Amino acid sequence: MAIQSKRPDTFYQQHDTLTLAQKLLGSELVHDSPEGRTAGIIVETEAYLWGDPACHAYRRQTTRNAAMFGPPGTLYVYLIYGMYHCVNVVSGAIGIGEAVLIRALEPTEGLDLMRARRQERYLVAGTKSKPLSDKELCSGPAKLVQAMGIRLAEHNFSSLTQGPLFVSSPFSAAAAEIVTTTRIGITQGADLPYRFYVKNNPFVSKR
DNA sequence: TAAGGGATTGCCT
DNA sequence: GGCAATCCCTTAG
Numbered sequence A: 001m002a003i004q005s006k007r008p009d010t011f012y013q014q015h016d017t018l019t020l021a022q023k024l025l026g027s028e029l030v031h032d033s034p035e036g037r038t039a040g041i042i043v044e045t046e047a048y049l050w051g052d053p054a055c056h057a058y059r060r061q062t063t064r065n066a067a068m069f070g071p072p073g074t075l076y077v078y079l080i081y082g083m084y085h086c087v088n089v090v091s092g093a094i095g096i097g098e099a100v101l102i103r104a105l106e107p108t109e110g111l112d113l114m115r116a117r118r119q120e121r122y123l124v125a126g127t128k129s130k131p132l133s134d135k136e137l138c139s140g141p142a143k144l145v146q147a148m149g150i151r152l153a154e155h156n157f158s159s160l161t162q163g164p165l166f167v168s169s170p171f172s173a174a175a176a177e178i179v180t181t182t183r184i185g186i187t188q189g190a191d192l193p194y195r196f197y198v199k200n201n202p203f204v205s206k207r
Numbered sequence B: 001t002a003a004g005g006g007a008t009t010g011c012c013t
Numbered sequence C: 001g002g003c004a005a006t007c008c009c010t011t012a013g
Helices: A009-013 A017-023 A111-125 A141-148
Strands: A028-033 A036-048 A075-080 A084-091 A098-109 A165-168 A178-181 A195-198
Touching: A009 A084, A017 A036, A017 A084, A017 A098, A028 A098, A028 A141, A036 A111, A036 A141, A084 A141, A098 A111, A098 A141, A098 A195, A111 A141
Parallel strands: none
Antiparallel strands: A028 A036, A028 A165, A036 A098, A036 A195, A075 A084, A084 A098, A178 A195
């Protein structure tokens, strides 16, 4: 296993949100949990900006979006549709509610643990019997939260620069081609080109 | 205080 | 491809 360097505070401080959303592509998200390590290369992101009607911080700071107003490199985790969670990397200055949504990972480590976490719900429900394929583990914002063992109570407000959940620099600096397009699942600001993904990567949630 | 709705997912037709 | 599931937060009254 190669030595991985944790992205420092300056990585999150020096880039504006749209740039950070692209810089995060190719970086690896790592979680060293008590159950073991899971990790994946970030292959799809979306930016949510100040003054952007789709941004959770668009109106004002509230209890739900408070983490977005923290320092860059903070995690913002929220509940969506009453049953799933999504994770964001907070960006922009303190007091400015901007963030980058992590939408998909290419799994690199701990795939069995990911599978176990993802299938837990099905095993309980007893509906799904077939093991999930590698592509089904992290190809969506709520999927990767499950697979990585990210939880609202534990990780909202936590920092990516200190602690067991962090972003590492890529192993190879091979510049992948980035596709820029519109964001998924939103109604407001649907025409803004704030979604980025690695071209031709099969682990991206949607083409 | 009440009611609407969402940065999704997976099952069903 | 369409749609239900399922909560809590936010906004309106």
